[in-house]
Amino acid sequence: MSDTVVFIPAWNEEENLPAVLDELKAELPDAHVVVVDDGSTDGTAAVAREHGAEVVSLGSNRGLPIGIATGYRWAFDHGYAFCGRVDADGQHRAADLSRLLALVRAGACDVAVGSRFVSGDGYEPYRYRPEGVRRLGTALLRRAMRRVLGRPFADATSGLYAVNAAALPVLAKQFATEAPEVEALIRLSDAGLRVEEVPVDMAPRAGGESKLRGRKALKVVFTVVATLAAARFLASRRQG
Numbered sequence: 574m575s576d577t578v579v580f581i582p583a584w585n586e587e588e589n590l591p592a593v594l595d596e597l598k599a600e601l602p603d604a605h606v607v608v609v610d611d612g613s614t615d616g617t618a619a620v621a622r623e624h625g626a627e628v629v630s631l632g633s634n635r636g637l638p639i640g641i642a643t644g645y646r647w648a649f650d651h652g653y654a655f656c657g658r659v660d661a662d663g664q665h666r667a668a669d670l671s672r673l674l675a676l677v678r679a680g681a682c683d684v685a686v687g688s689r690f691v692s693g694d695g696y697e698p699y700r701y702r703p704e705g706v707r708r709l710g711t712a713l714l715r716r717a718m719r720r721v722l723g724r725p726f727a728d729a730t731s732g733l734y735a736v737n738a739a740a741l742p743v744l745a746k747q748f749a750t751e752a753p754e755v756e757a758l759i760r761l762s763d764a765g766l767r768v769e770e771v772p773v774d775m776a777p778r779a780g781g782e783s784k785l786r787g788r789k790a791l792k793v794v795f796t797v798v799a800t801l802a803a804a805r806f807l808a809s810r811r812q813g
């Protein structure tokens with residue numbers, strides 16, 4: 574049995590999943606792959622099975638925060654030593670996940686997060702320039718994260734993760750907000766776990782629809798800032 578599981582939150586991603594699953598299989602042949610199918614109304618579940626993944630079905634659409642916690646919960650309940658997460662839309666490279674998992678395996682950190690906004694190791698600074706509402710959101714978020722975490726964190730909404738067993742119970746708890754990745758980083762920091770931001774490249778989504786456009790993107794920005802404000806408030810109360 575493999576000690577590594579990779580999960581993919583997916584909602585109506587039949588178009589993109591085959592390439593994502595085939596790439597994972599080629600790059601990480603020993604990893605167990607789980608697709609968290611969140612009430613998709615297309616062929617997501619069937620396509621996932623055809624391409625060798627196990628499907629955990631949530632029935633109706635419960636939203637990404639629940640999808641993510643479900644993936645980590647599954648890894649925790651099944652006793653995996655390492656867990657990866659990639660998106661279903663083809664934005665993340667399996668080779669990058671493999672690199673992140675190697676760092677975690679080597680004990681360099683408890684959690685490795687793929688980042689568009691940090692540089693080094695041949696990755697140019699400013700290679701991604703978010704536009705419009707995302708640009709505002711990214712800038713606000715970066716300032717807020719620095720305050721809350723007490724360290725810079727450039728790409729707090731990345732969905733590319735590799736984690737070890739120590740991080741699994743922290744990530745498997747239900748998220749209270751629409752910004753699960755941000756909440757996850759705060760929790761990991763509170764738990765004293767070592768989180769590393771690792772430069773990667775990310776492609777634009779391969780096909781289908783983004784679930785984060787227009788008003789929804791704005792809502793995410795505001796919930797993120799509200800989450801951070803609440804976390805600070807709670808932290809200051811804890812300190813008395």
Ligand SMILES: Nc1nc2c(ncn2[C@@H]2O[C@H](COP(=O)(O)OP(=O)(O)OP(=O)(O)O)[C@@H](O)[C@H]2O)c(=O)[nH]1
Binds near residue numbers: 782
């Ligand atoms: N389980 C679950 N997964 C979801 C839900 N909404 C989105 N996802 C998945 O979460 C991942 C990220 O969603 P995207 O729409 O790509 O969001 P994004 O990457 O921030 O936005 P883009 O840059 O436009 O791609 C993808 O794998 C989606 O299929 C949901 O309601 N439930």
Ligand SMILES: [Mg+2]
Binds near residue numbers: 660662664778
């Ligand atoms: Mg995407």
